[in-house]
Amino acid sequence: MIEEEVLSSKDDLLKLDRQLCFALYSGARGIIRMYRPILEKLDITYPQYLVLLVLWEYGQMNVRDMGEKLFLDSGTLTPLLKRMERQGIVLRERSIKDERTVLISLTDKGRMLKEEALSIPLQLANNLDIDRKEYETLMVALKRLIAKMNL
Amino acid sequence: MIEEEVLSSKDDLLKLDRQLCFALYSGARGIIRMYRPILEKLDITYPQYLVLLVLWEYGQMNVRDMGEKLFLDSGTLTPLLKRMERQGIVLRERSIKDERTVLISLTDKGRMLKEEALSIPLQLANNLDIDRKEYETLMVALKRLIAKMNL
């Protein structure tokens, strides 16, 4: 009996239930799923929402800096930003100072979306039924983890 | 001064730094990025690794049950499992009892991969430099959150 437990303990490390990464992975997908119906009303996806968050907070920015904020590369951002440009919520223009860079900025439509977005954080918090303390605890733990990764 | 702070507090809710979802999203991607070089040696991706974890733990299973374990639908799983079949690590066969279902099982190659995978959890824990306690705390918090989502 005891031997059996000892023997099985190595296998336990591979149980799905014990995987921190799977908890993160499914947690992220789950919460993005909760954003979906809300963001659909603004006709944007979650990664597009992240781009807007950055632009609302910092204003005009080139692709590289945007990528540093979101941990995304040009392979992901270029087509994503082109879609947002087609929808008329951002502008993409080559910098005159440095023709290598492309500056991303908000259109009036993009700026106006912020008004509609102001209520989103609260909606999410309500839907998740999470209190301020639990929120902060999880946030701190996640940031400690992220800090340890070589992003 | 005070007014300004009050006025800006609403905006703060939209700051990237305050988004639990972004922390989850980038944390998940960051940790999957740490798995990549390790899983590359086994010639599998992270979602494929999850499929193997399920099969190693539970044995043969149909697509629906696999999807319930991983929160993935057939639209994602079917092509993923076909790729794994081409690589010779799983078998896909229509059930005789119920021709609607497709049973997924491990090949010898798939079973043998488990031996190589046994060291992965420890490698990850080391690379992340996370201790048992912090690990458990984060795990509990994440599971509480996931339980509140309607997956």
Added chain:
DNA sequence: AGCAAAAATATTGTACACAATTATATGGAG
């Protein structure tokens, strides 16, 4: 038995992610 509804998987189409490569522009060494 016969048939409509439900169940399981597959397919189609869109949108990320990301590695690897390409194309263009800049800046500095000689």
Added chain:
DNA sequence: CTCCATATAATTGTGTACAATATTTTTGCT
């Protein structure tokens, strides 16, 4: 001033995610 290493985006190719739809099989009902 020229050339070359570096920097920045874009492109290409592969692999997920997921909504919506289609296909096939089973089940429940009369």
